Amino acid sequence: MVADEELPLLDALRVLAMLQQEFLRLALFVASQGPTTYEGETLTCSLPDAKRRISTLLAMGEGQSVESLLQIAKHRGISVRDAYPIARSTVESFVNASYLLAESNAVADRAFRYIEFAAWRQHNRKFGSGGYSIEGRSDPNPASTLASKFPEFTGKGNGSWTNLDMPSRIRRVGELAGRKAGSRLLAAYGLIYSLSSEVIHGSPFGASFFYSAHLKGERTTEAFVAGTVRQLEEILITVLHAGCGYLAAFFEKQQMQVGLEAEDKLFKRLMALSTKPASASPHGNDGKR
Template sequence: MVQALGSSSHTLIRLSDQPGLHTRDCYSIVRSIVELGVNVCFIVAGGEELAERALRHTRQKSFRELQRESKIGGSGIGLEFSGRPDPSSIDGLVEELAEFESKSGQEKQQWVDESIDKRIQRAGDILGESVLSDLHFARFMIYRHSSEVLHGTHFGVHHCFGLTVPSEGVDPLNRMGDNHMVILMAANLTLSAVATAVDCAYGFPGVRRSSKDLWRLTREIPHFTVAEAGDPERAK
């Protein structure tokens, strides 16, 4: 899961040479980074019990992937692996399938019942205020708007153009640049939380120091120093 964080973060960097319309696509990437970072910290905080639950969820969902169907109106789509085994032939699979089903027999959509806010709270309670605040800020910065972008709403389109906030006299390109910097900050905060969590649980102080150094470098980007000098409220 940490490797996946690195992969998505690298993609975000490659899309950050300059502001532009591609910032819209960065919302889906940073949403994945934040969600993944929260889950990593949540599992680290929960220890072996939660790690095993994540593995059970993966096994049963992989089995479900072997037979799927969808019906919308008069349209039907089906997919079935011809070599799909009987679940009873795989040790523990029947129990795992039942674990991730609702009382009505429908597959649960989430791997845990806790909301993302509850997962952040649990991670912070065990791993410390730094993890809590970093994840909280990251979620607050991008979660609402990334949902609109990912769901393809009219608001999401307008937000990416900077048209949903007072913008008299503001260059739209600068507004898109603001959005992009928020995305980078959210990703940075998430990685900082993961580094802190790993250090707290397993003793990797060098990882945490490197993360803090990266955050200091981020704060030295001219975009932020200009904002702090010319617009304290914006910097806040």
């Protein structure tokens, strides 16, 4: 394998993300399939069933999202914009997966109940504004069903699976699954959350940022393409922080020492790459416009 320092930054980050994916697969295998051996240590999932199932459900999907980002990282130019919503989803889901495996069984149970409630609500809701609003119903008496079948979701502020905002969930991960997990997730949140909101929601600033970030005063197609390479580097650094946070929470919560050591080595490589100069070439080794 080519050493990180011999690769352009974007390529080195892609290699590290692929390695992280292997550790994620290891965690998912232990959680969903049963015990396995790694580096001479037998890894057995000790999470209660509800925590195990709901956190694995989220983490498995985000593993696929990372694969999508790795494909987008081969592109250059305007198509890079699509990396932002995927990265935002990846970070949020890794935070939620970490929070659910770290918190009490009651939180995981509520999350499962929310799945049924949200499916029902999807077909019994009103959306729009004023004369431009639509109400759809599959239930002839939604108020009665809500009170009788989903009482825990009634009342102001109780319509979600958790009342905690994203920073508070990260804080709870840090308190319950260790400072490493919490700090890695917090870094990912800080790097992507507000910026991705601007891009995803199509704000004027979000559009301006995407087209002009890292131009350094140049207004050429080549400068724009080079800027999207830098954005991809930042996005992969963000997602790698989130993945490390989940792995740290998973291994710490279950005292899997060999997994903790592997995650720590991975994170140290990430920090070393984070100080590496940006890729000199706008196209990298295998990039495309």
